Amino acid sequence: MTRDRPTAGWLRHVATGGGRPIYLALVEALETAVREGELQPGDQLPPQRAVADQLGVDFTTVTRAYGAARARGLVEGAVGRGTFVRRRAVDDEAGLVDLSMNLPPPPQGVSLAALLKETTAAVLERTDVATLMAYHAGAGAPGQRAAGAAWLAPVLGEIGPERIVVCPGAQSALTAVLTTLAKPGDRIVVEPLTYPGIIALAERLGVKLVPCPVDDEGFLPEALERLCAEERPAAIYLVPTTRNPVATTMGLARRRAIAAIVGASDAWLIEDDPYSRLFDSPLPALAALAPEHTLHIATLSKTLTPGLRTAFLAAPPGPMAARVAEALHATALMGSPLTTAVAVRWIRDGLADRILAGVRLEARARRAIAAEVLPAARGDAESLHVWLDLPAGVDPAGLRALAAARGLALVTADAFAATPDAPGGLRISLGGPAKAAQLREALGNVAALLKPTAIV
Structure with missing residues (x-):
């Protein structure tokens, strides 16, 4: 039964009275459970039909609630896989698209969760x-x-x-x-x-x-x-x-x-x-x-x-x-x-080897996006990151702050410098954004950020 699922306890917080829309009560109960740690990133939510049966509400009400939770960035999922509490990096908690942490992208054609x-x-x-x-x-x-x-x-x-x-x-x-x-x-x-x-x-x-x-x-x-x-x-x-x-x-x-x-x-x-x-x-x-x-x-x-x-x-x-x-x-x-x-x-x-093949496919697709959006970037076709030289005189801290103001988490050459006179530059990691479309948008913002008029 749904009430016995470890991730269904938050349903007890759903307030169905007071004239408020039930779907909003569901979303707010879910939001509270995530904020207070009762639900952790990656936890799978109960199926919508089971929630509707337990609360005695229409299936469409639960569907609307899950959709609103997805719009708020609380959950993510796919058809046939289920709905999960969204996984968030530290920078993502601050609302940033993380291009600083070098991660493998989600493998194409493979469900890591299922495996x-x-x-x-x-x-x-x-x-x-x-x-x-x-x-x-x-x-x-x-x-x-x-x-x-x-x-x-x-x-x-x-x-x-x-x-x-x-x-x-x-x-x-x-x-x-x-x-x-x-x-x-x-x-x-x-x-x-x-x-x-x-x-x-x-x-x-x-x-x-x-x-x-x-x-x-x-x-x-x-x-x-x-x-x-x-x-x-x-x-x-x-x-x-x-x-x-x-x-x-x-x-x-x-x-x-x-x-x-x-x-x-x-x-x-x-x-x-x-x-x-x-x-x-x-x-x-x-x-x-x-x-x-x-x-x-x-x-x-x-x-x-x-x-x-x-x-x-x-x-x-x-x-x-x-x-x-x-x-x-x-x-x-x-x-x-x-x-x-x-x-x-x-x-x-x-x-x-199956997972690796899926990572390779996605990594190459993302590297191709980077080549299109940032043609000056260096990196192998299989690379999880690319490198951009920066003009002399660009302040790394100022660049990172400007990027954060535009919703990007970046890492500059000073993080990698073993000597004070190491060359300046920007490492852009391609695997962090959950979807290729999000990566393309983020790289477009980087391109705009690096225009001479933007970093003066």
Whole structure:
């Protein structure tokens, strides 16, 4: 019965007296339940027919109420899928279209909600719940590590599962790696514009970031070779595919040159690779070219969904996987057994490839929109984000404030700067808006914002 559904309790707040339209009473009860946290983002509402039967009202009254709730931005849904409390990012709570957070877009032709329900039920049916929900130490169960090796095979080739460490997200993996490889005062070579997570970690760990000159493919080999000789860095960090934030990819010849330099130095290479699986034919990872010296991190957050909080780390042959697993246990203890089990089952059953194919289709469609609306933007055809150079003298804070006034959340180059003289620019993420039409409108607003008369 509807009254027994966990998300039907808010119906008790519907005031049907006083001469007020019942559909408005329904909307206000729903709004109150969302505001007070009784209903959470993603909660599924009862079917309209069931609500009408419980309240003793016409079906059309409930239909009108659900429509009004959708117009107010309280709920979302689709025919055949149901009605859900709308999911909102932090910036969306302030009424902004978020172009700052790099998310995979909703996959075409795939319902993540349906797959998650089915897979979770299957996991719970075949697994002892007490074992599943207990503490799990180490680098991951053998089956989980084997699934990670299979997922990474398109970029790493065939590697043994003993080299895989299962991690609760890329940031946890990066934390474990840095605490394993570097001590306070050590140096890490990075690009002048780099992932904000490495900047924050370096500051907390007392590690110094050393920027290396780059071109459109990344590190200049001669500059990196010189820094390795002069600075004696503990590690070199890079995102070679769809470089974050500048959205270009390091070619194969450059990868081989960097691998050779790393092989001749005492530095470890940290390869952060969230995007390669978005390519139909990805280039070989640096970990495939310099396996003895590279720690490769690949999150599922950009290729499938961030909510899984699962990443796979491929360590060099030997004891490094165990060392990283010990650091991971010290800093994050473990990942979520349930979401890891879902990720592993998706990989084993081929569902991960289905989701990935849907994400690829939508990502390319959105990148095409960006190419049309912002032709000056740089980025691979498969990229989840694009990069725009900004004119000299543009104040990043002022630009973000102007964007917020127009309903946009943007992130500028200062968030990625490892050095005060890093170039200015704007990273625009394409996966955040729920629909392609919303993205097109938002990018049109960015184009208008960047006209010389708008930013003077």
